[in-house]
Amino acid sequence: MRSDDLTAAAKIRDAAMNLFGERGEASVTVRDIAAAAGVSPGLVIHHYKSKDGLKAAVDERALSMLKDMLAKSSDPQASANSTAQSMSQMTDAFADEIAQFPTLLPYLRRLLVDGGDSTAALFRSMFEATRDALSRMQSAGLVARTNDEDARAAFLLVNDLGAVILREQITDVLGVDPMSPDGIVRWGTAVLEAYSEPVYLPPKKSRPNKGKP
């Protein structure tokens, strides 16, 4: 049953995750998926009942992978070495996780970008996790106080997700993938600097402003 390499159903699911992440569900046909998985179009429907059923299975799989990944990266933080983590250790751990599931981030990007109810639920749960984590860090004196915790949490979350969504464009202008082992250090350094030291300085007579929307 689960013999040599992978079940045909699993091969179909993985191929679909790949293609959906790259092109979006609407631009990927059942025949594309079948060809990528090396099976007939009929088998795709046989295993997943319909294209929507396959999409649901891929969604479930991706959310499960994401949950595992987030759990794995927050567990050791609270267990063994509580305070001794340097940023490079953090980023290295992330880069490892990302490299282990190369199809997850592109698909997460699609989940966020394609809209719909599952997108809203996913974003909301990430938002609440971020807000709670910031609240805890604020109590621990690691994060400054603010008048609008919701807006700040949403802003920080959007920034992280923005790097996931615009990963390809960032790679293009910086010359390095911000989710690669090399790039994540450079990106994380810039992020940490922007959040730790002021970017905009108070002017002499008026107030600071921005240039782009």
Next chain:
Amino acid sequence: MRSDDLTAAAKIRDAAMNLFGERGEASVTVRDIAAAAGVSPGLVIHHYKSKDGLKAAVDERALSMLKDMLAKSSDPQASANSTAQSMSQMTDAFADEIAQFPTLLPYLRRLLVDGGDSTAALFRSMFEATRDALSRMQSAGLVARTNDEDARAAFLLVNDLGAVILREQITDVLGVDPMSPDGIVRWGTAVLEAYSEPVYLPPKKSRPNKGKP
């Protein structure tokens, strides 16, 4: 020719920009566009030769509108009142521009999200504009110095575009559209605070870290 309301070709183009921005090109049919514009499917092809031709015309139109909008919002900054602009004035001006072309931002979102060569070119030009603006502001003492200007410019740009891309999700969790007259004040305040005062505080013994990818 350009009589009562709008040319049929223009109506088709505007309807297409609407639908493309909402659902993405692949999910919108020529018949959908024709119905929204109140014409026959054949006329769509007659005017734009093909669906791809229509897409190209819509892209061109959107980029032209974006260019106008960015030009209009950087002109008065250098002309009349050079330093007396408050943040609320800035955001109000932006909210006005956005409200004037309600279909532009959703389509810009699609341009960024759908990928392709035009996406890369658009992002790169925005990146260079951001980097140059930051460089000028740094010379004027309005922005702090950094070791990696490219990474910082990309980061700030990605954050702004993230709000455009995830606008709907932000609206959902904050209860207010960050691109609306009300919401843009709240969002802009949080952004300005995060960039002007430290978010992450230096811990006593170790270094700060983050919670989300």
Next chain:
DNA sequence: CCTGCAACTGAACATCCGTTTAGAGTACGA
């Protein structure tokens, strides 16, 4: 008036889509 040209429509066309169907091959227990 009428000739020509552009806007426009309704119907048709070929193709592609998701899905169905009939059946071949195989494993496994009775």
Next chain:
DNA sequence: TCGTACTCTAAACGGATGTTCAGTTGCAGG
């Protein structure tokens, strides 16, 4: 050995899609 259940394929079906085509309208210029 038979039968049953399961995986899988090839072919086909109905419907939707982008595009084409023949033809009608309306209008500008000689």
